[in-house]
Amino acid sequence: xxxxxxxxxxxxxxxxxxxxxxxxxxxxxxxxxxxxxxxxxxxxxxxxxxxxxxxxxxxxxxxxxxxxxxxxxxxxxxxxxxxxxxxxxxxxxxxxxxxxxxxxxxxxxxxxxxxxxxxxxxxxxxxxxxxxxxxxxxxxxxxxxxxxxxxxxxxxxxxxxxxxxxxxxxxxxxxxxxxxxxxxxxxxxxxxxxxxxxxxxxxxxxxxxxxxxxxxxxxxxxxxxxxxxxxxxxxxxxxxxxxxxxxxxxxxxxxxxxxxxxxxxxxxx
Amino acid sequence: xxxxxxxxxxxxxxxxxxxxxxxxxxxxxxxxxxxxxxxxxxxxxxxxxxxxxxxxxxxxxxxxxxxxxxxxxxxxxxxxxxxxxxxxxxxxxxxxxxxxxxxxxxxxxxxxxxxxxxxxxxxxxxxxxxxxxxxxxxxxxxxxxxxxxxxxxxxxxxxxxxxxxxxxxxxxxxxxxxxxxxxxxxxxxxxxxxxxxxxxxxxxxxxxxxxxxxxxxxxxxxxxxxxxxxxxxxxxxxxxxxxxxxxxxxxxxxxxxxxxxxxx
Numbered sequence: 203x204x205x206x207x208x209x210x211x212x213x214x215x216x217x218x219x220x221x222x223x224x225x226x227x228x229x230x231x232x233x234x235x236x237x238x239x240x241x242x243x244x245x246x247x248x249x250x251x252x253x254x255x256x257x258x259x260x261x262x263x264x265x266x267x268x269x270x271x272x273x274x275x276x277x278x279x280x281x282x283x284x285x286x287x288x289x290x291x292x293x294x295x296x297x298x299x300x301x302x303x304x305x306x307x308x309x310x311x312x313x314x315x316x317x318x319x320x321x322x323x324x325x326x327x328x329x330x331x332x333x334x335x336x337x338x339x340x341x342x343x344x345x346x347x348x349x350x351x352x353x354x355x356x357x358x359x360x361x362x363x364x365x366x367x368x369x370x371x372x373x374x375x376x377x378x379x380x381x382x383x384x385x386x387x388x389x390x391x392x393x394x395x396x397x398x399x400x401x402x403x404x405x406x407x408x409x410x411x412x413x414x415x416x417x418x419x420x421x422x423x424x425x426x427x428x429x430x431x432x433x434x435x436x437x438x439x440x441x442x443x444x445x446x447x448x449x450x451x452x453x454x455x456x457x458x459x460x461x462x463x464x465x466x467x468x469x470x471x
Numbered sequence: 472x473x474x475x476x477x478x479x480x481x482x483x484x485x486x487x488x489x490x491x492x493x494x495x496x497x498x499x500x501x502x503x504x505x506x507x508x509x510x511x512x513x514x515x516x517x518x519x520x521x522x523x524x525x526x527x528x529x530x531x532x533x534x535x536x537x538x539x540x541x542x543x544x545x546x547x548x549x550x551x552x553x554x555x556x557x558x559x560x561x562x563x564x565x566x567x568x569x570x571x572x573x574x575x576x577x578x579x580x581x582x583x584x585x586x587x588x589x590x591x592x593x594x595x596x597x598x599x600x601x602x603x604x605x606x607x608x609x610x611x612x613x614x615x616x617x618x619x620x621x622x623x624x625x626x627x628x629x630x631x632x633x634x635x636x637x638x639x640x641x642x643x644x645x646x647x648x649x650x651x652x653x654x655x656x657x658x659x660x661x662x663x664x665x666x667x668x669x670x671x672x673x674x675x676x677x678x679x680x681x682x683x684x685x686x687x688x689x690x691x692x693x694x695x696x697x698x699x700x701x702x703x704x705x706x707x708x709x710x711x712x713x714x715x716x717x718x719x720x721x722x723x724x725x726x727x728x729x730x731x732x733x734x735x
Contacts, residue, residue, distance in 0.1 A: 217661075236553055237553060237554070237557055239550075240549075240550040240553040240554050241554060243550065244547070244550045244551070244554065244610050244614075245547070245609065245610060245691075246609065246610055246611045247607070247609065247611070250606055250607050250609075250611060251606070251611055253606075254605070254606045254611070254615070257605045257606055258602075258605045258606070260605075261601065261604060261605045282509075282510075285505050285509065288501075288505075289502075289505070289506070292502070324717075324721070325717075328716075328717040328720045328721060329713065329716075329717060330680065330683065330684045332596060332684045332687055333683075333684065333687075333697070333713065333716075336687070336697075336698075336701055337526070340522070340526055340701070341519045341522050341523045341526060342515065342516050342519040342522075343512065343515040343516070343518070343519065345510070345511060345512060345515070345516075346509060346510065346511065347511055347516050392481075393481070416592075416594050417594060419594055419597065420594040420596040420597055423596055423597075423600070423687075423688065424687065430597075433597070433600075434600075437600060437604065449593070449597070452592065452593065452597070453588075453589065453592045453593075456591075456592040457588070457592070
């Protein structure tokens with residue numbers, strides 16, 4: 203029987219070799235240094251930090267009990283919020299189809315369209331919905347049009363990217379089979395590509411609708427319609443009990459949205 | 472039996488005829504009715520085309536003249552993201568254990584899940600407004616906001632990972648008489664650590680994105696700079712800020728992708 207000492211050259215057990223341990227310590231040290239840099243150089247008024255728990259408690263104290271007197275108008279803007287999310291998702295889904303088509307390597311007509319597609323996707327995805335909303339409120343004025351367009355612009359990149367990846371992963375044999383029979387480009391798309399990406403398409407559309415529902419609750423804070431406007435109004439007038447009602451309404455909306463999208467996902471996929 | 476057809480038709484999306492038409496009709500009714508009843512000021516929207524020209528005219532070429540402001544704002548965003556990731560990840564470990572059904576007793580499990588649902592329901596902007604009101608303007612409100620945001624995501628994913636662990640190792644340690652903490656450190660942590668590190672890096676990336684926007688409502692970082700530039704109609708500076716944000720996001724996405732690939 204060989205002892206540990208003969209086998210490994212030492213008689214105690216350790217999870218890592220010396221070298222592994224050193225790399226791990228180095229990584230930890232690096233993280234520690236970054237944290238220390240952030241902590242010491244951030245411009246924070248420390249007394250405010252120490253009194254924060256008290257202040258937050260005080261804020262929640264003032265919110266209780268929630269005041270439902272404006273519930274009717276809250277529900278009506280909540281409905282606007284749902285409509286913004288749904289319309290924006292619907293438009294974004296339609297607009298992202300051609301973008302996904304030209305940004306997938308196997309379907310794009312040529313190099314130039316491929317890069318055009320990728321440019322659209324990257325621009326759309328890396329600018330946040332709120333920043334899009336800021337821009338469109340400046341263009342179209344406050345209201346739900348700016349909100350719908352802002353969410354639509356952000357969603358095109360998301361849906362287009364995932365759909366483009368799905369197109370790149372399709373089985374190309376049905377495409378070749380149809381092409382061999384002399385089918386037109388349009389028919390190849392309809393009968394060979396679309397059926398293969400349909401499950402992804404629905405999954406992505408439902409997922410994005412769920413996300414858009416959340417995002418449309420804050421659009422109003424920059425003036426782009428929805429429940430955010432009422433929330434901003436209530437906060438500006440220090441009407442904390444009403445703020446509490448609005449926050450509860452948002453939680454309920456988000457949970458209902460999640461239930462609906464889970465239901466649709468089960469039914470369709 | 473019906474005679475065999477010599478043509479083929481694509482099967483419809485929804486097999487049940489009644490349900491299919493009900494879905495189509497209700498979709499048409501919904502979109503028709505809502506688009507007619509939405510409160511939209513079409514005149515104002517039509518004016519928008521001219522305004523868009525003016526805004527984009529003002530935005531080109533982007534101005535990097537006040538780059539000092541830009542760099543300060545960006546560094547502040549980075550600090551907010553780093554601190555919030557550290558705080559959020561540390562807090563989400565106990566919350567994840569609370570909301571893993573194989574670790575926690577029922578009441579604790581429900582409490583943990585409730586914390587996660589609440590943290591996930593609110594968009595960071597709403598949380599940021601509340602924190603700005605509670606603890607004042609500045610990066611501290613941003614850090615608190617993103618801690619809540621991180622808990623919503625990291626604790627949820629980590630709880631799912633904890634629920635999937637191999638319990639054999641835990642049982643072996645317990646059978647050997649190991650105390651609770653040793654079981655935690657030697658049987659559970661090694662199984663969840665790779666996922667936790669991956670999640671942390673992913674969350675750092677998404678906190679950096681979010682830290683760019685919480686500033687719009689006064690929670691510090693480059694978002695505050697952007698909101699100011701927009702408010703003062705400095706569209707060329709606003710475009711420069713947006714370009715920097717987009718560039719930073721692309722770089723951080725690439726870095727986090729590389730690190731996560733190497734770890735897994």
